[in-house]
Amino acid sequence: MQLGLDYTGKRVLVVGGAHASRRVLARYLATGATVYHLVAPGAVAGAGVPAARAVPGVLAPTFPRSIGAWNALIAAVDLVAVVETSPHAEAVIAAACATNRTWLTREAPASTAPIGSVTLVGGGPGLEKLLTVGAMAALKAADIVYYDRLGPTDRLGDWAPGAEHVDVGKAPGHHAIPQRDAERMMVASALAGLTVVRLKGGDPFVFGRGGEEVLACRAAGVPVTVISGVTSAIAVPAAAGIPVTHREVSHLFTVISGHAPISDAELTHLVGLDGTIVVLMGIGTLQQLVAGLARLGMRSDIPVAIVERGFAHDQRTTIGRLDTIGALATHAGVRSPAVVVIGEVVALASHGDDAAADLLRDAAELAS
Secondary structure, three states, X not given: OOOOOOOOOOEEEEEOOHHHHHHHHHHHHHOOOEEEEEOOOOOOOOOOOOOOOOOOOOEOOOOOOOHHHHHHHHXXXXXXXXXXXXXXXXXXXXXXXXXXXXXXXXXXOOOOOOOOEEEEEEOEOOOHHHOOHHHHHHHHOOOEEEEOOXXXXXXHHHHOOOOEEEEOOOEOOEOOOOHHHHHHHHHHHHHOOOEEEEEEOEOOOOOOOHHHHHHHHHHOOOOEEEEOOOOHHHHHHHHOOOXXXXXXXXXXXXXXXXXOOOOHHHHHHHHHHOOEEEEEOOOOOXXXXXXXXXXXXXXXXXXXXXXXXXXXXXXXXXXXXXXXXXXHHHHHOOOXXXXXXXXXXXXXXXXXXXXXXXXXXXXXXXXO
C-alpha cells in the first residue's frame, strides 16, 4: 500500500483471511477509503492462529460464485488489494481487474504464527522528525503499542492504524504501571499471537530499561528485536546549540543517570576525565551532583547548562557555572524532563563561535 496516495472516498476491496488482513484493513480505513473485505474460502485462521479483532467500519460483500459476479464486484470498486487467496481466485481477480481497469495491488499478510513478537522501538526525544524509518515500519506493522510519556505519540493513530494503544508510561515519583507489570503485558500479548511494539523515548538501551524487557521476552520464548532511537543525551544538547564534543575543547563525553545520587568514587573519576558530562534524569539530584563535583576538585567556573523539554515548543535552556547553577535552577523553577550538560562545550552555545552558530541554526530548523 502506498501511504503517500490519497484514498479519501475511494472504494477498496481487500481479499484475504481476517487475521492476515487485519492491518491492511486498518491502514486503508485510516486513509479515508470505503473498505470492503472479502474472506476467500480457505483463507481463514488455522489451528493455533489467534483470532483477529473485528475492524469497525469494514463492509462485507457476498463472495462471488461466477466470473460475472467477480466482474460486477470489481467494477464497483477503485482498487483491489489481495492479501491471500487461492491461485485460481487470484487469476480470476487479475482478469476482472484488467477487464474493468481497476487497480490491483498485493499486500503482505500479517503473521499467522501462534506466537507473536515484540519490537522495542526508540522514539527519540519526542520530535516526530527524529523517528527512524525502522521505527515507522515497526509501528505500521503493530497490533498493539505499549508507549510511554517521553516518546512521540501525537500521531500514533496515524503511524499504527488499527493497533491498540496502551499507556504504560511513568512520571517522576508515579509509576501507574510498574515495570514488571508492563513486561508481563507485553509478553502476554505476544504469546497471544500479536505483533507488539514497545515505543520508548530516546533509545531503549540508554537508561530505558530495554535490557530488562529483552530478558523478559527471551525468558518467555518470545522473539524480540530492538530498533535503536536517537538518544536525548546527544540530541537535546544539540537542540540548544551544545555539541557534546568539540575539537580542541572536549574529545570525550560521559552519559550518566542522575536518578540516584552518584558516589564520591564515581564523581572522582568524572572529574579526572576532564570531558563533557551529560546527565539524564538529574534534576532531583542536581544540587548533590554539583556540590560533589566541586568538593572533589572540579573548577567552580566550569559552564553548566540545563535544557528542559528538548524539542518542545517551550524548550528552555538555563546556563550557569558549577558554583551558580544550583541557585539558578531553583530560581528558574527547573523541572523534568531535562538534560544537564557540564563542560567547556556549554560555552559554545553562547559565544560567537562559527561552529556553535551552525549548530544553533541546524537545531532551530529541526525544531521548526
